[in-house]
Amino acid sequence: MKRVLVVDDSATVRQQVGLALSQAGFDVVEAANGADGADIIESDPSLATVICDVNMPTMNGIEMLKKVKANGQHANLPIVMLTTEGSPKLVEQAKASGAKGWIVKPFKAELLVAAVRKLAGS
Amino acid sequence: MVCQSLTLDAESTEILDDIINSACVAFMAAQGIAAKRTPQAETELRELAAVIGFAGAQLRGSLVITYDNALAAATCTDCGGTVNILDWTGEVANQLLGRIKNKLLAHGVSIDLCTPVALSGKKLESTIGESVAVRSFTFNTMHGACTVYFDYRLVEQLELRTGFQSDSAIRQEGELVLF
Numbered sequence: 001m002k003r004v005l006v007v008d009d010s011a012t013v014r015q016q017v018g019l020a021l022s023q024a025g026f027d028v029v030e031a032a033n034g035a036d037g038a039d040i041i042e043s044d045p046s047l048a049t050v051i052c053d054v055n056m057p058t059m060n061g062i063e064m065l066k067k068v069k070a071n072g073q074h075a076n077l078p079i080v081m082l083t084t085e086g087s088p089k090l091v092e093q094a095k096a097s098g099a100k101g102w103i104v105k106p107f108k109a110e111l112l113v114a115a116v117r118k119l120a121g122s
Numbered sequence: 123m124v125c126q127s128l129t130l131d132a133e134s135t136e137i138l139d140d141i142i143n144s145a146c147v148a149f150m151a152a153q154g155i156a157a158k159r160t161p162q163a164e165t166e167l168r169e170l171a172a173v174i175g176f177a178g179a180q181l182r183g184s185l186v187i188t189y190d191n192a193l194a195a196a197t198c199t200d201c202g203g204t205v206n207i208l209d210w211t212g213e214v215a216n217q218l219l220g221r222i223k224n225k226l227l228a229h230g231v232s233i234d235l236c237t238p239v240a241l242s243g244k245k246l247e248s249t250i251g252e253s254v255a256v257r258s259f260t261f262n263t264m265h266g267a268c269t270v271y272f273d274y275r276l277v278e279q280l281e282l283r284t285g286f287q288s289d290s291a292i293r294q295e296g297e298l299v300l301f
Contacts (some may be wrong), residue, residue: 010189010209010210010212010213010216011206011209012198012201012205012206012209012210012213013213015201015202015205015206016200016202018203019200019201019202020200054217055235055237056237057237080300082243083220084216084217084219084220084221084223084224084235085220085223085224086220086223086224086227086292086293086294086295086297087224087227087232087292087293087294088291088292091291091293091299093208095301099301100300100301101298101299101300101301102293102297102298102299102301103297103298103299104224104293104296104297104298105217105295105296106152106153106217106295106297107239107296107297107298108298109200111296111298112298115298115300118300119300
């Protein structure tokens with residue numbers, strides 16, 4: 001079973017994303033901010049994909065993305081941003097920092113699942 | 123420095139009101155709920171509220187949303203059972219202000235969002251008063267009413283105009299793009 005990390009400061013959003021992915025057959029782990037997300041990524045080499053919010057306390061999603069990608073071991077780990085942000089500038093910044101996708105909330109479960117299946121190689 | 127004497131002109135205020143109104147209606151519609159604005163002034167004491175601040179080079183302020191548990195629960199689709207209503211209410215404020223942010227961006231106005239704070243109680247009251255810089259919107263839905271306040275201050279003079287050449291690359295709600 002492929003494992004996906006969901007990083008969002010809203011427990012409800014983590015619940016919604018987790019439900020969509022678990023119903024699609026994925027194993028889901030959660031983090032409430034970018035710092036905890038980065039720690040999980042460093043300690044769990046089995047992760048197939050990461051879904052990550054942008055605006056979070058402690059460490060935001062872009063900061064987490066940059067920190068994780070600075071470690072060459074995670075070069076191939078797909079990280080998709082899930083956020084209310086629609087700014088093309090921010091999207092390009094995330095892309096340049098190594099993100100593999102961008103979703104504007106509220107997400108559509110079928111699109112999210114299809115994207116994760118594609119990125120996780122299911 | 124925030125200048126208290128700066129105000130939006132009539133056309134800009136109308137556009138701002140339309141932005142906020144359409145963002146609220148669209149958010150509710152995305153949750154499968156029809157929301158219709160009512161001109162009725164807000165007098166109800168509510169069970170839930172969320173406050174989220176914002177700041178930008180041209181304007182800053184906060185958005186407040188108030189509603190009851192029934193509407194909060196109805197807006198939380200695909201939660202699969204138990205819902206943390208207080209957490210979700212904060213996220214509602216976040217997503218609502220996010221929609222407003224993207225609509226303002228289409229007018230060349232950029233704001234950054236803060237982290238929301240949600241509150242619950244039996245009969246929440248507010249100190250939000252009537253002011254030209256506080257735009258208030260009350261909506262009726264089949265699950266109860268909600269009120270949204272957009273309390274703003276201009277940092278520099280701002281004009282919103284129809285026909286502004288918006289950036290078509292702004293990502294829309296529900297959109298997913300893989301790089």
